[in-house]
Amino acid sequence: MRRTVEWSIHLHLYEEDGTTRARAVLDTGTRTLTGQGTARCNPEDVDVPEIGDELAAGRAMDHLAGQLMRVADRDLESVGAGAPADRRTAYGWSDAMS
Template sequence: MLETERWTVDIDLTEGDDRTVAKARLRTRDATDLQGRGVAKRNPDDTNVPEIGAELAAARALFELAHHLLRAATDDVEQLTGEPAHLHS
């Protein structure tokens, strides 16, 4: 039987001056807590469009989170098999 599991990523965005910081957090079923952080800096000469800063910062936070998740999977495979694992994104 097929089972569906839902993982949720929370992204907190903090905006100030010419910078947006995003923190992405994933908590898995085994209580693993993984986080990624991303920053977007606006050039002072550019038009202030907060949505663009939020998108860039969130994308960067998710990218870092993805790397942490891939590393966690690699560690789990290595622990299970006792062999080096080479997982790729």
């Protein structure tokens, strides 16, 4: 079976008083998931906004990825398959993960 889909991720960044907050919104066409991330600049460090953006965005996408994996686990269980015991093993692509 061949299939092509496109999912959209919108990343929103907000900075105020040395704190950067990120919100990553994934739209699959059938579901929307939202990840959150925060980064704070240490008052003793040089304020480089791009670093706060990168940290907050990375954390928001990591949060989003965790949610997406939990959705996949539930979907697999609903069709009679279980989640892998070792999370480092990808579904159906265990050789590619070695």
